[in-house]
Amino acid sequence: MQGFTQPLFSVDSVLFTVVDGRLKVLMVKRAQSPYEGLWALPGGYVDVAQDVNTEATANRKLKDKTGIEPTYLEQFKAYSGHERDPRGFSVTLAYFALIGYQDAQSQIATVEQAQWLDVASLASVSIAFDHRQIITDAQQRLVQKALYSMLPVYCLPAQFTIGQLKDVIETLIGRPIQRKSLIRRIESADMLEELDEMAITGKRQAKLYRVKAGAEVHHFQRNLEG
Amino acid sequence: MQGFTQPLFSVDSVLFTVVDGRLKVLMVKRAQSPYEGLWALPGGYVDVAQDVNTEATANRKLKDKTGIEPTYLEQFKAYSGHERDPRGFSVTLAYFALIGYQDAQSQIATVEQAQWLDVASLASVSIAFDHRQIITDAQQRLVQKALYSMLPVYCLPAQFTIGQLKDVIETLIGRPIQRKSLIRRIESADMLEELDEMAITGKRQAKLYRVKAGAEVHHFQRNLEG
Structure with a gap:
């Protein structure tokens, strides 16, 4: 053949x-x-x-x-x-x-x-x-x-803080983003869940998140800076 | 090897x-x-x-x-x-x-x-x-x-009317779209040029368009119905 x-x-x-x-x-x-x-x-x-x-x-x-x-x-x-x-x-x-x-x-x-x-x-x-x-x-x-998506969560460890996610996204796009835009996106994506444990760095505490089981990567119509 | x-x-x-x-x-x-x-x-x-x-x-x-x-x-x-x-x-x-x-x-x-x-x-x-x-x-x-783009122009003949483009898009997405949204998109995409000739169907005349040479398919952030 x-x-x-x-x-x-x-x-x-x-x-x-x-x-x-x-x-x-x-x-x-x-x-x-x-x-x-x-x-x-x-x-x-x-x-x-x-x-x-x-x-x-x-x-x-x-x-x-x-x-x-x-x-x-x-x-x-x-x-x-x-x-x-x-x-x-x-x-x-x-x-x-x-x-x-x-x-x-x-x-x-x-x-x-x-x-x-x-x-x-x-x-x-x-x-x-x-x-x-x-x-x-x-x-x-x-x-x-x-x-346009929450994909960068896969560059993080299994448990991570919003601050870590913000750092990764800023590294990828090469510009600072607003924390409140990111939090709005996290809420709307419904892809992450909050854990009971907290991350502790020195005297500061931060909530820990992880990706929900079976979560899909949603494509947003607007970009994170929009 | x-x-x-x-x-x-x-x-x-x-x-x-x-x-x-x-x-x-x-x-x-x-x-x-x-x-x-x-x-x-x-x-x-x-x-x-x-x-x-x-x-x-x-x-x-x-x-x-x-x-x-x-x-x-x-x-x-x-x-x-x-x-x-x-x-x-x-x-x-x-x-x-x-x-x-x-x-x-x-x-x-x-x-x-x-x-x-x-x-x-x-x-x-x-x-x-x-x-x-x-x-x-x-x-x-x-x-x-x-x-999200003007790609459907490539389903049309080399010269076409806005009405023909609207028909093709409506066939593809399976729903009617607004003529004024389409015209806004055409203007913003800067991908088409108006020709001197007109299309004549019975007593009606309509402007003819074609894709500009070297035009790129721009991806819009908002969908045509948004």
């Missing part, structure tokens, strides 16, 4: 987190050609014997190459052509993923070749394939989602 | 048009197994010798199988898994496309196996693979785009 060459097909994930006011992306140093020694997104080929679909491939490759199981993963965009891989015409299906930094660090510990790179400093880093473009596109998507 | 089976990779296009108040999708009757004799989206495999990327594959397959060159085409979503094709694990990258009915008819004329099917009547049609799901998803995307 197939008397011709099929394109190389792979899956890559752009996994973001936020730590200390910096947006980070998870990269893996390539151990082999092509682009040996350069940084690449964690990904790889489908294993048709064990993957039920490409989302399973994305999760399996993340786990194998970095130890991490993201808290959020969605299909993002496919990239294709002759130029992106010296081995020939290739297609990669990119996924967009998020995780809280602490959760990630507890999972990543033993994996040497995986590292969080600072997105703002990628210009000085050598990156394989067209992964720089994929990261740029995914970051744009993340900023849009931060303005 | 690849000691294992690669998934089958294909590209499929969901090409919509609107005619006489009905949303139509272009389907092709399959001439061979699997699903011989059932209706399928026009698509197929990448030809790595001639396609520069998967968008080129989508356009080439549409042209080969239906004669049509769409006025609008965008990448939509990938579908994957073991279940969707009896030949094994497969991935299809679905594209979402639009064309005006008259333009399509002048191109499609000689292609026997391609046909416009009424989207509202697909329940009674036998459809191959998971293409029914892909059409449902693409229709949802089209309705969203009709509410």
Whole structure:
């Protein structure tokens, strides 16, 4: 049935987190050609014997190459052509993923070749394939989602304060937001629940929240600054 | 480098048009197994010798199988898994496309196996693979785009009246819209230009418009009914 060459097909994930006011992306140093020694997104080929679909491939490759199981993963965009891989015409299906930094660090510990790179400093880093473009596109998507949805909660630990959520959103969009706009959005999204425990920092207490089980990411018509 | 089976990779296009108040999708009757004799989206495999990327594959397959060159085409979503094709694990990258009915008819004329099917009547049609799901998803995307952008202009002929645009949008979203909301949107989108000619129907005259060269599809924050 197939008397011709099929394109190389792979899956890559752009996994973001936020730590200390910096947006980070998870990269893996390539151990082999092509682009040996350069940084690449964690990904790889489908294993048709064990993957039920490409989302399973994305999760399996993340786990194998970095130890991490993201808290959020969605299909993002496919990239294709002759130029992106010296081995020939290739297609990669990119996924967009998020995780809280602490959760990630507890999972990543033993994996040497995986590292969080600072997105703002990628210009000085050598990156394989067209992964720089994929990261740029995914970051744009993340900023849009931060303005129009509560998606950034998946960059936080399981329990978090409003202050932490505000910090993450401000890091993503690069501008300060109003606390009262954020609280209005939290109420209208009906995605978070308040916990009984409080977070205590020095003498200050703050309410702790978590994402409700089975919560969906609602898309707001107005952006957070509107 | 690849000691294992690669998934089958294909590209499929969901090409919509609107005619006489009905949303139509272009389907092709399959001439061979699997699903011989059932209706399928026009698509197929990448030809790595001639396609520069998967968008080129989508356009080439549409042209080969239906004669049509769409006025609008965008990448939509990938579908994957073991279940969707009896030949094994497969991935299809679905594209979402639009064309005006008259333009399509002048191109499609000689292609026997391609046909416009009424989207509202697909329940009674036998459809191959998971293409029914892909059409449902693409229709949802089209309705969203009709509410939040001027995208439906690509379902019209090159020159059209406000009345024709209003009809197309109402068909897509399934509800009447206000002419003045539409005119406000047209002005704010800055995507159309008025022509010198007028459309004449009986004794009535109406201004003709066309899409400006290089126009981009702006996403509005508010929906057309808001």
